[in-house]
Amino acid sequence: MFLRQSEKTAIIYKNEVVSYNLLLKTITQYSTLFDESKTTKIAIYLENRPEWVYAFYSGMMTSSILVPIDFMLPSDDVAYILNDCTPEVIFYSNETEARVNEALSLTNHIILKINVDEINLGQISCETRDLASYNDDDVFSIIYTSGTTGKPKGVMLTFANIESNIYGTTKYVEIYKERSRTLVLLPLHHILPLGGTVLMPLYVGGTIVFSPSLLSEDVIFTLQNHKINIIVSVPRFYSLIRKGIKEKIDANKIASILFKIAEKRKSRNFSRKVFKKVHEKFGGEIETFVCGGAKLDENVARDFQTLGFEVLEGYGMTETSPMITFTRPGRVKIGSPGEIFPGMEVKFEDGEILTRGTNLMKGYYNKIAETNEAVVDGWLHTGDLGHLDEDGFLFVTGRKKELIVLSNGKNITPEEVELKLLAVDEITEEVGVYMEKDQLFAIIYPNSVKAKAAEITDLYEYYRWEVISKYNEKSPSYRRISNFIIIDEPLPRTRLSKLKRFLLPEIGKGNAIKKEKKEADLNFEEYKIIKDFLIKEKEKEVFPSDHFEMDLALDSLDKITFLSFLSSTFGVELYEEHLVKYNTVEQMSIFIKEHKTKINIETIDWKAIFKETVNLNLPKSWITLNLFKNWFRLIFMLYFKIKAEGLEKLPNGPFIIAPNHQSFFDGLFVTIFIKNKVMKQTYFYAKKKHLGNKFLNFIANKNNVIVVDINNDLKMSLQKMAAVLKSGKNMIIFPEGTRSVNGELGDYKKTFAILSSELNIPIIPVAIGGAYKALPKGSLIPRPFKKICVRFLEPINPEGHSYDSLTNEVYSKVASELKC
Structure with a gap:
């Protein structure tokens, strides 16, 4: 019943086209490669290709039980499976040959090896035969679970199980x-x-x-050239596709508007017409996306629906071959994997989903105790939590075993927390949550490309304030994240993208696993010099696998300092792109070892850097500079209770004004009190990304604003600021680099201290108090009549100071004068 005879095309692989008649013939030829009378089980350990299908069906032709094995499994895991179920035959390929041989050396029984790449079908002559007959209760296949919680178990599925699934998707729901x-x-x-x-x-x-592969270009080529109707995949696949489509739509104003219209209209026909090009990208013939293996993000499902695609989500397990529930076409309910599958029953005990029916496995192979534990009185305990709504749709809310139970009796589903954290921003790629000592911890894997595009220079501070803090503000106390770490590689998952939660605590131990990497392999001078430099700069332990941004938190200034050190010490011309490509201590050390022209340890010479010629035409002060200043002074004096003191402490220029940064208006709060004559000699800097058109650049050029690209070229930015100061002008620099997220004084970057020290220019610390309450970060409308104090403090001269001590003194002076 599983295969028919005809000349219709059964399989397409690259340029190979296989008809049903040829398929049956090839399967028959495969079945002659082993002794049918002595074969009860056949293992298949090779990559996706037509030979996989031939090998599989040759087992069905000879009444053998099929044992598919993940071709990515290492040899010791393969040996475990082979020893557990003892197949007499194993099909493999050139790609898996070495691991097969290693696995067989660890097994205790004889297995016939058949390499599909060495089969010569032209030398096998035989009559095509039909697949073997069977009884419903006969074991069809032993499928090993993916092992998210330990060693895999062999799930025995019968022909009745498979027939039930086939009936449900080809007859009951077509x-x-x-x-x-x-x-x-x-x-x-x-x-x-x-x-x-x-x-x-x-x-x-x-x-x-x-x-041909999982590469996007291969998948798209296959979709477009073969007019695919059905795609079966996992949530991660659909999330990645949706992300790529959505980014292009969001970047186009017209497309973005059309998307919002389609979202409200909820018409599949309308969406398919509007987003015709998206559908053509998939070949233009897609009828159904089938999704299983894990829960599909509701936003992903909703966006695909808006684009005119129907995603049919299912819920099940290997133990139910796999269907428990499935979404019927035309009856999609976002967030639900559908209604109960034909032949299955569902009930609940303490919130846990229990099921029984025609899809239920025969048991775990050679594991009676585990079978009896999983299946009680005929009901499979899924370990999942959920409920049916009034329409009979299932909603899965989490895993019972993964449910976090706090000492106060509160229950937390980690997946719910993770989804909410992912919704906070667009930078986070993955997040895993676990409990330790009655507290929630998060492991975050960011998208480094997006982080760079967003000009995030300190990932830890970004996540601390922009993600974790914002999530915690909206969450009850027992759901708040107490601590987090940032990692530079994806979270551990199974081949179907299920998170291996049992590994999270190990990863969370200060990233202990990767920190223990052998340093013996890096026993060369370049690594030792680089490591010593980083230890001195960051005042912390440094490991070979440390990521420059995620582990060592190198900010823009740190990167320039580091690159300058590497260039002068090793004679290699380096740019920030090298830090992106060789982003760990180990990678950079090996690169330097292979490309150095010398080894001569040198310190950073900022004085020489500032002496380099810079092409900078200073903006000219227009009449608007002081007009704007005085106009804003009038408005602010009426709107706020603002006052200033210490203006008499401003010396003759040049000098650096260094205010703390609490609000969007801080620059104006400082300048509205400066005399017109001094103001003409005082310059701001603006980030290039904020001046996106000619008009804004024109305004900047007439109002003492120099344009810098701090994130992409800090060295040039500092040289421009130095050029302003060397010309006898003043600069306003915010040492924190960004506005405070909570009103407290943030860490001071030492950029201003380097300029002051190398050019011997005094710093005027300015303490701004009350501005955060008037306009907190994220607020759009200032709060009227708030008290704001602007204090110009005594000038600090750089003589006798290091960069750090000068930075610390300015910080201390400002910190002591913030009260208003």
Whole structure:
């Protein structure tokens, strides 16, 4: 019943087209490669390709139990499976040969090896035969679970289980049709892609099309050239696709408006017309996206619906082969994996989902105790929490085993917390949450490309205030994150993208796992010099795998200092792009070792850097400079209770004014009190990204604003500021670099101290108090009649100071005068 004879195309792989007749013939040829009478189980350990299908169905032709193995598994895990279920035959490929040989050396029984890359079908002559007959209760396959909580268990699925799933998706709900073309994308050792992209489409006489790889260009080429109708994949796949589409839509104003209109209209036909180009990108023939393996983010599902695609989400387990619930076409309910699958029943005990029916496994292979623990009185305890709504749609709320129970009795579903954290910003790629000592901890994996585009120079501070703090503000006390770490590689997941939560506490131990990396392998001078420099600069331990931004928190100034040190010490011309490409201590050390022209340790010479010629035409003061200043003074004096003191302490120029930064208006709060004559000699700097058109650049050029690109070229930015000061003018520099998120004084960057020290120019500390209460970060409308104090403090001369001591003295002076 599983295959038919015809000349219709069954399989497409690259330029290879296989008809159903040729498929049956090839399967028959494969079945002659082993002794049918001595074979009860066949293992398959190779990558997705037509040979995988031939090997699998050759087992069905010879009444053998199929054991698919993840071709990415290491040899010791493969050996575990082979020893557990003892197959007599294993199909493998050139790609997996070395691991097969290593695995077999760890097994205690003889297994016939068949390398599919060495099979010569032209030398195998035989009559095509049908697949073997079977009883419903016969074991069809042993599928090993992915092992998110430890060693995998072999799930015994029967022919009745598989038939039930096929019936439900081809007869009861007609997802698969004879004309359907289904993309084979996910690894076939999982029951979801095995059933959804091989067994079901081939059963109805459809065509399956293998994507040559998971690379986006291969997937898109396959979709467009073979007019795919059905894609079966996991939430992560759909999230990545949606992210790429949404970024392009958001970057186009017209597309963005159309998206909002489509969102409100909720018309699939309208959306398919409006976003015709998006549909054409998928080949223009997509009818159904099938999603399983984990919960689909509701925003992803909603956006696909807005684009005119229907995502049919299902819920199940390997133990239910896999369907428990499935979404019927035309009955999508966002957030739900659908209604109960035909032949299945669902009930709940203490919130846990229990199920039984025709899809339920026969048991775990050789594990009676584990089977009895999972299946009680015929009901499978899924370990998932959820409920049915009034329409019979299932909603899964979390994992029972993953439920975090605090000492106060409160229950937390980590996935809910993670989804809320992900919704706070667009920079976070992944987040995992776990409990330790009755507190919630978060492990964050950011998108470094987006972080750079957003000009985030201190990831830790960004996440502390812009993500964790904002999440905590809106969460009850027992759901708040107590601490977090940032990592530079994705969270551990199974091949179907399920998070391996049991590994999170290990990762969270100060990133202890990666910190223990062997330094013995880096026993060369370049590494030692670089490590010593970073230890001195950051005053912390440095490890080979430390990421310059995420672990060592190098800010823009640190990067310039580091690159200048590397260039002068090793004779290699370096730019910030090198820090992106070689972003760990180990990678940079190896790069320097291979490209150095000398080794001569030198300190950073800022004086020489400031002497370099800079192409800078100083902006000319227009009459508008003081007009604006005086106009804002009048407005602010009426709107706020603002006062200033210490103006008499301003010396003759040049000097650096260094105010703290509490609000958007701080620059004006300082300048409105400065005399017109002094104001003409005083300059601001503005980031290039804030002056996006010619008009704003024109205004800046007439009002004492120099344009700098601090994040991408700090060296040039500092040279421009130095040029202003050397010409006898004054500069206003905010040492914190950004506005305070809570009104407290932030860390001072030492940029202003370097300029002061190297040019021997005094610093005027300015303490601004009350501005945060008048206009906190994130607020749009200032609060009227708030008291604001602006204090110009005694000038501080740089003589006798290091950069750090000068920075600290200015910080202390301002900190002591903030009260208003």
